[in-house]
Amino acid sequence: MRKFLLAGIRPLEESDISQVAALHQGVFEIPSTPDIRDRYRNYFTDKFLEPVRQGALPSLVFEDENHNILGFLAVATRRFAIGGKLIQAAVSSQFVVHTQARSNLVAVALLRHFLQGPQDFSFTDEANEASQSLWEKMEGSTAPMYSTHWIAPLRPAKLFLSRVQPRLGSFSAVVVPAADFMDAVVSRIPYRGRPRPQPNLQMESLSTKALVELMAEPLNDALLRPLYDVRSLDRLLDDVSRKKTDGAFQRILLRGLDGKTVGWYLYYVDCRGIAEVLQIGCCREYRREVIGHLFHHAARYGVAALAGRLEPQFSRALSDQCCFLYPRKYSMLIHSRDPQIVKAIQSGRAFISRLEGEWCLRFD
Ligand SMILES: CC(C)(COP(=O)(O)OP(=O)(O)OC[C@H]1O[C@@H](n2cnc3c(N)ncnc32)[C@H](O)[C@@H]1OP(=O)(O)O)[C@@H](O)C(=O)NCCC(=O)NCCS
Numbered sequence: 001m002r003k004f005l006l007a008g009i010r011p012l013e014e015s016d017i018s019q020v021a022a023l024h025q026g027v028f029e030i031p032s033t034p035d036i037r038d039r040y041r042n043y044f045t046d047k048f049l050e051p052v053r054q055g056a057l058p059s060l061v062f063e064d065e066n067h068n069i070l071g072f073l074a075v076a077t078r079r080f081a082i083g084g085k086l087i088q089a090a091v092s093s094q095f096v097v098h099t100q101a102r103s104n105l106v107a108v109a110l111l112r113h114f115l116q117g118p119q120d121f122s123f124t125d126e127a128n129e130a131s132q133s134l135w136e137k138m139e140g141s142t143a144p145m146y147s148t149h150w151i152a153p154l155r156p157a158k159l160f161l162s163r164v165q166p167r168l169g170s171f172s173a174v175v176v177p178a179a180d181f182m183d184a185v186v187s188r189i190p191y192r193g194r195p196r197p198q199p200n201l202q203m204e205s206l207s208t209k210a211l212v213e214l215m216a217e218p219l220n221d222a223l224l225r226p227l228y229d230v231r232s233l234d235r236l237l238d239d240v241s242r243k244k245t246d247g248a249f250q251r252i253l254l255r256g257l258d259g260k261t262v263g264w265y266l267y268y269v270d271c272r273g274i275a276e277v278l279q280i281g282c283c284r285e286y287r288r289e290v291i292g293h294l295f296h297h298a299a300r301y302g303v304a305a306l307a308g309r310l311e312p313q314f315s316r317a318l319s320d321q322c323c324f325l326y327p328r329k330y331s332m333l334i335h336s337r338d339p340q341i342v343k344a345i346q347s348g349r350a351f352i353s354r355l356e357g358e359w360c361l362r363f364d
Contacts, residue, residue, distance in 0.1 A: 011058030121336035193322035263290035277308030312348030
């Protein structure tokens with residue numbers, strides 16, 4: 001086994017970006033593009049260096065005695081509230097060790113350092129089995145209720161095409177209209193779960209300020225919920241709308257007929273027509289209507305499929321729609337020294353959406 005004398009862990013610095021980018025690109029097999037260096041520079045600066053200047057927790061690098069970076073763990077800071085108390089959470093992402101340095105406990109050292117940080121709890125929601133096994137050995141746990149994903153094929157033929165289209169070449173000109181025709185036929189079949197209009201709801205665009213205020217209110221029976229100010233949330237939402245995949249970001253606020261806010265949702269449609277649901281919020285009595293509105297909105301918008309993480313409070317409402325549970329091979333892992341926080345999450349009474357998690361920290 002290689003030993004790393006005088007090796008150590010320290011916060012990520014601007015001068016590390018090229019080494020960390022090379023490590024990340026190599027291990028995750030990110031294709032090179034002419035602008036890859038700028039993309040990496042902007043990514044690490046905007047998401048992980050700039051927030052530290054405003055008090056966020058630092059990302060971590062592991063370097064050997066020759067200052068070669070062998071491991072990296074990205075950290076994003078989020079604020080939550082539990083029982084009226086403000087707490088800090090650290091999201092771990094882009095956890096990576098150089099292939100030549102594997103099985104030398106580099107990952108163990110990085111993760112241990114991270115978990116011992118000042119945050120009240122740590123989580124990651126797109127973890128693979130390797131991470132899962134490491135977290136569980138360090139008193140972390142998997143949150144099964146936040147580790148299941150669903151997908152609803154709204155235009156099955158378009159969904160199928162999104163997978164094979166790059167290989168179709170000139171056949172696309174024939175196949176795409178045929179798929180549109182098939183989907184138009186399917187959308188007229190009166191199956192149970194077919195997206196329907198929700199006449200009791202009025203929709204409008206969801207402003208950042210409105211979303212900050214909505215999340216500041218205790219949500220139903222959620223024991224743990226995220227807290228934002230307009231600046232931090234604007235930044236996060238801006239990041240989503242600037243994603244590189246030429247998609248569209250939908251931010252919808254829903255009111256009842258009396259004008260009272262009853263719910264909201266956020267989803268991002270990528271260039272293949274797959275809509276990733278990032279957050280759904282609503283009052284208990286309107287769960288079915290809000291989910292119904294989301295499905296109808298996405299169907300009218302022409303998305304091929306809606307996909308999301310199964311939030312425990314929406315499982316009944318989602319089961320009314322035609323959607324399938326499917327293994328996405330990533331889990332939510334949590335760690336906290338405070339049993340009240342662990343209990344709130346493990347009992348399914350935490351409002352932690354993909355907006356707070358790793359989806360917004362992806363490199364693309
Ligand atoms: C996941 C990854 C970071 C792990 O790195 P690694 O260098 O293999 O991990 P480490 O050697 O530090 O730790 C794993 C070993 O430590 C052991 N270990 C774990 N916790 C331990 C502890 N508390 N004390 C002692 N040993 C421990 C494990 O059993 C494992 O042993 P093994 O290699 O004999 O199976 C690395 O495989 C990687 O970069 N993978 C590709 C990127 C990736 O998938 N990242 C995760 C994204 S969610």
